[in-house]
Structure formats: C-alpha cells, structure tokens
Amino acid sequence: MSDLLRIAIVGFGEIACRQHVPAIAKTSGAALVAVVDPAKTPPGLPHFRDLQELLRDGPEIDAVALCTPPQLRHALADAALAAGKHVLLEKPPGSTLSELAPLIAAAHEANRTLFATWHSRYAPAIGPARKLLASRTINKVTIIWKEDVRVWHPGQAWIFEAGGFGVFDPGINALSILTEILPHQVFVRSAVLDFPANREAPIAADIELSDEDGLPIRAEFDFRQTGPPSWDIVCETEAGPVTLSKGGRQLRDGNRLVVDATDEEYPALYRRFVALTSEGKSDVDLAPLRLVADSFMLGRRRLVEVFED
Secondary structure: OOOOEEEEEEOOOHHHHHHHHHHHHHOOOEEEEEEEOOOOOOOOOOEEOOHHHHHHHOOOOOEEEEOOOHHHHHHHHHHHHHOOOEEEEOOOOOOOOOOHHHHHHHHHHHOOOEEEOOHHHHOOOHHHHHHHHHOOOEEEEEEEEEOEHHHHOOOOHHHHOOOOOOOHHHHHHHHHHHHHHOOOOEEEEEEEEEEEOOOOOOOEEEEEEEEOOOOEEEEEEEOEOOOOOEEEEEEEEOOEEEEEEOOOOEEEEOOEEEEEOOOOHHHHHHHHHHHHHHHOOOEOOOHHHHHHHHHHHHEEEEEEOOOOO
16 A cells, blocks of 8 residues: 555535545645546546446545545445445434444454544634633533525535435534533433425424533524524633634633634544554544434424425
8 A cells, every 4th residue: 555645535516625625635645536426527637437436447546535425425435445445434424323333343344444524623723622621610501503504505405305414414513513522421302303394304403412410501503594604602611601613713711812713624634534544543433423313313393494495
C-alpha cells in the first residue's frame, strides 16, 4: 500500500464538492484520485458510475469516502471493506444502528479502518467548550438547531424519504456536539416529531433529554426557518451561560468571546482519518445515532402541513 492515502469519493453531491474535495487537498498524506457518481462527472478526475466499476477498472485506491445518502452506505461500505479498502462514512453513518455492527466486525476482520465521522465535533470551539464545562456545574442545556431546508438541502428529496433522517440530518450535528462536551451519557426522555403530510421523515422535532443525574436538556430542530440558520447550544452553569454558536465555531463564556474561528472541520476530520489508517485503528462512536433512533422510538408523531421544495 502506498505511503499516500489514495482516496475515492463515492457520491459527488454538494457536501463532497464543497467540503471533502478541498479538505483532502489540504491534508498531508492524502490524495483524491477518483470519483464515483452515477451522474456527475467532475473535471480532472477519473470518474466511475458505481463502486464496482471503480474497483474493477479504476486506479489503485486505499480508501473510500462515502458521501451518498445514508440509505446506500451500508452496502457500499461492506463492498469496500471486502475489497480491502479503508472506509470513511459521512454522517449519519447509516440509516439504522443494526447495520453498523457488521461493518465494525468486517473492518476488524480485514484489518482496515472504519471511521464514522461527526464533523461538527471538529469545529474549533468544541474542545475549548468541553474543557470549560468540565470545571462548571451545568444546570440546564438548550439546543436550537434551525435552518431553511430549501437553502441547505436544495432538491435533495432523499432527506425526506424513509431512512433519510429529515430534520435529524442537521440535528444529529447538534447531538454529536452534545455527547462530546457533556461529561455523562445522555438519554432521550420524550419527543414530538412533525411530519409533513406528504413526507416520510420529520421536518421539525422537539426533544426532551437528560443525563444520568437528571440534567434537563431540550432540543428544538426545525427545517422551516428562513433567513440565517440558528445553530446554538446554551449551557446554563453556576457561573453563567456557556454558549456555542455558529455550529461550534464560536464560544462565549457569559459575555466574553472565547473562540471565534473559521470553519476547519473537514481538514481536521481527514487528518484524523489519515492518522487512523496509519495506526491500524477504527473510530465508530454511535452515541449521536442512538439518540436519533431513540427519538424516533419514543417520539409522538404529529402531522403538519404539506411541504413542497
């Protein structure tokens, strides 16, 4: 295997174009050598219609980054691991929890890396927030995660299909941050999920959570917000509020601005992937996905108005 981690992106949608391509270009020890997509043909790179065509006729690769809708990832990851390739899974790592266990076992058996990524954990304010909160008593947590689906997921009908997660596609980013910055395991207590009458996944959700000590946590997710998005987590502590904003790029301790940095999540994510492959390790934390699954299991379904993109 080459010292350079040769990566193929599978699924060349907006996130792959906007985040994965430039992040790989910035990552020492990694190179993008091919793209798999049934329709899009990016210039300057070998292009293949499906993964099997790439594995059969394409250039030598060491790893695949799966950026398809989550409903497709299990079969692709299984095929890639069987072919001896490392696998990076965009979030969420799959449509169900049960499909991940066989992939973890397959990666172990093949001595290959499986990396279930949570890009929001790599936002610049997350580490400082975790350290700050470790020295505080947290009394309450409020999550407001709202955006305009027409702006952030234009024409992506899969997101409202069964297994597409709906508003939990961005909402799981908040849950990945929550499970990273709090010191104890978090549980879903109740949820109300708003389903448009013509869709199979929720457009909004109100979730009540807590940790093992009863810490009250409330999350509000909504795809119907217009204007700028709200990606905020407020932790009320004995010394005042600790606020993460802009999806984890900004941190305030009370009124004091602690971190206000640009987005470098994906380059950090790929540095982690290169390190994992060189160390022969995997990283598959399913805590955020469990909270989504529990929200669907406990959630009360409420029908709302028809949504048309």
